[in-house]
Amino acid sequence: MSEENLLKLVEAEEPEENDYHLQEQVGFILRKAHQRHVSIFAAHIADLTPPQFAALAKLRDVGETSQNQLGTLIAMDAATVKGVIDRLKARGLVELSKHEVDKRRLLVNLTAEGRDAIERLIPLARDITEETLAPLTPKEVATFMKLLAKLA
């Protein structure tokens, strides 16, 4: 058998397609779905970003926490959460204090204004979730959320 035919045979045994379609890849669609959600978020809540909202909502849940711990809870690394908290602090929505025992820790908590803000925004957040999932039927929503959670 010629070298050329041998090559063809080897290629024929490969199950791989030559086609690669970017728009069918899960990463690409995930990025687009996320973009769409952020856009819907901004249309409902113009003065806060999703990460800023997440920080406030989580502080409402757990109360005072260290900056790093908050980052863990809302899936942000230390460098990212610092920027988010800095901006919330500049707007008076959170306040910072030093941990009395562990001097490394920077404690973060809602201010009264921050608490008012998050309570006021949560109903809008429900609308955002609803609009994001609007293309799906209720049954599809349940299925999708279950599967998405497995990937996160």
Place this chain on the structure above:
Amino acid sequence: MSEENLLKLVEAEEPEENDYHLQEQVGFILRKAHQRHVSIFAAHIADLTPPQFAALAKLRDVGETSQNQLGTLIAMDAATVKGVIDRLKARGLVELSKHEVDKRRLLVNLTAEGRDAIERLIPLARDITEETLAPLTPKEVATFMKLLAKLA
């Protein structure tokens, strides 16, 4: 009854109006799923980001295009795609030229090196997709991709 159990009872009897859980919101989970994918991508392809890969993969599909048109195809706005293309150009993976007729347009195309790179990376991209979807069964993958596409 202990004070602790009494507290539990009182809490159980309270109509729960604090029923907003960040970690159950589609936007939050979408963000985490995207983060996980990007992390998997970086583990397989260290020298290119997902947007850079997307640009090369799409140029492979469609050939020479204008920068804006490419942005539309890979869901990036004009400002973002400019930065991505600038960096790919600096690395010699794409080349730019002026449109002869429409002088507003900046044409983008793969260089020989860029074409080699994307052909070499596509098999790795298949692995990335596979690993991202690994928590799901094949049947779940089909369902998930169908529903995700509706949201993107």
Place this chain on the structure above:
DNA sequence: GAAAATTCATTCGTATGCAAATGATATCAA
């Protein structure tokens, strides 16, 4: 054909997002 509207690209400003390096503090282990 000229004014108006549109399109393409660039620039600026702001906000994630993360790797890596650094410094301060706390904890673990020999």
Place this chain on the structure above:
DNA sequence: TTGATATCATTTGCATACGAATGAATTTTC
């Protein structure tokens, strides 16, 4: 107790991501 590790936070650098403003070129409209 001390030396090694680990944790918390900060800083720097780089890369998306997008709104808004701008300028250049094209198309539409009247």
